[in-house]
Amino acid sequence: MQYPSNIIIIRVPCTGKVDILHILRAFERGVDGVYAVGCVEGDCHFNSGNLRARKRFEQAQKILDAIKIGGERAQMYNLSSGEGPLFAQIAVEMDERIKRLGPNPIKLVKRGRFAKVSQKEGRIL
Amino acid sequence: MIIADKKSIEEIIEEIKDYNKILILGCNECVTVCEAGGKKEVEILASALRMYFLNKGREVKIDEVTLERQCDHEYLEEIRDVVDQYDSIVSLACGVGVQFTAEQYHSTPIYPGVNTCFLGATEKRGLWTERCQACGQCVLARTGGICPISRCAKRILNGPCGGSTKGKCEINKEIDCAWQLIIDRLKALGRIDEYEKLFPLKDWSTDRAGGPRKVVREDLQI
Numbered sequence: 001m002q003y004p005s006n007i008i009i010i011r012v013p014c015t016g017k018v019d020i021l022h023i024l025r026a027f028e029r030g031v032d033g034v035y036a037v038g039c040v041e042g043d044c045h046f047n048s049g050n051l052r053a054r055k056r057f058e059q060a061q062k063i064l065d066a067i068k069i070g071g072e073r074a075q076m077y078n079l080s081s082g083e084g085p086l087f088a089q090i091a092v093e094m095d096e097r098i099k100r101l102g103p104n105p106i107k108l109v110k111r112g113r114f115a116k117v118s119q120k121e122g123r124i125l
Numbered sequence: 126m127i128i129a130d131k132k133s134i135e136e137i138i139e140e141i142k143d144y145n146k147i148l149i150l151g152c153n154e155c156v157t158v159c160e161a162g163g164k165k166e167v168e169i170l171a172s173a174l175r176m177y178f179l180n181k182g183r184e185v186k187i188d189e190v191t192l193e194r195q196c197d198h199e200y201l202e203e204i205r206d207v208v209d210q211y212d213s214i215v216s217l218a219c220g221v222g223v224q225f226t227a228e229q230y231h232s233t234p235i236y237p238g239v240n241t242c243f244l245g246a247t248e249k250r251g252l253w254t255e256r257c258q259a260c261g262q263c264v265l266a267r268t269g270g271i272c273p274i275s276r277c278a279k280r281i282l283n284g285p286c287g288g289s290t291k292g293k294c295e296i297n298k299e300i301d302c303a304w305q306l307i308i309d310r311l312k313a314l315g316r317i318d319e320y321e322k323l324f325p326l327k328d329w330s331t332d333r334a335g336g337p338r339k340v341v342r343e344d345l346q347i
Binding site for chain 2: 021028066068069105106109110
């Protein structure tokens with residue numbers, strides 16, 4: 001079972017721990033996409049954590065669409081702990097989606113600025 | 126409490142897109158409880174606006190402050206020293222807070238970030254309903270604690286009207302008929318006899334009909 005190496009996994013006790021601000025700030029820092037993999041709906045250890053997470057991802061999608069970053073970059077998935085191959089399949093799907101959408105425009109702007117500052121200060125990039 | 130709803134980000138952007146130094150000002154009171162304008166919503170809006178302007182290639186300073194209340198002079202004073210650093214303020218308080226902030230800081234344009242809706246209560250998370258229209262002459266003592274002014278579409282005092290069907294209002298089948306609720310409640314309280322007493326004409330001058338209102342308490346004034 002392999003999944004793309006460009007994905008950074010952040011472990012949380014429950015997807016209900018993921019806040020909309022975590023998602024937005026990740027994009028603000030320049031990540032290309034954020035997705036959560038929670039338990040199957042109706043099977044949450046904490047009753048409604050994964051349902052809350054889905055709502056937060058939906059809110060984030062709306063905001064990202066409104067500011068032209070692209071709501072598709074934020075996704076919520078559900079699977080059970082025994083579905084390792086599906087986990088990898090989701091990672092591949094998300095990787096392909098992000099590659100299709102291209103880099104987060106915020107990242108490009110920030111890199112452009114960094115390059116300008118570095119040139120000004122005579123730093124080698 | 127005062128219930129407000131978030132304005133869309135597109136609408137807020139349209140108002141402030143030409144500014145370069147923006148303060149997002151939240152309020153810790155009612156709008157925090159109804160999740161429209163508290164610290165959290167301030168952080169969300171600020172994050173979204175920072176990304177929007179960065180994406181447009183613009184350097185825009187966006188700062189976040191959430192006051193205990195925007196409808197009190199003493200709390201608004203907390204931004205006195207910093208307000209000149211900004212060329213606009215987006216207030217996520219209710220209409221009262223927005224206006225009070227504007228009155229305190231004349232030279233900085235202020236924009237509302239929420240739509241102030243009504244005086245209501247939280248039925249459950251994500252659902253708020255109207256309970257009071259601040260008519261200035263409370264009749265709840267005679268209606269079993271159910272307000273016909275805010276909960277009856279016609280605001281009638283001797284209801285129900287002919288539009289009440291199976292306990293629902295003709296305006297919308299999901300809205301309870303306030304007068305049906307009142308009758309049921311009076312019956313449960315063993316006070317249905319009181320329903321027979323007609324309400325006299327209501328003095329609407331204490332409602333909006335009398336123009337902008339004020340409450341003067343000389344016993345409190347120094």
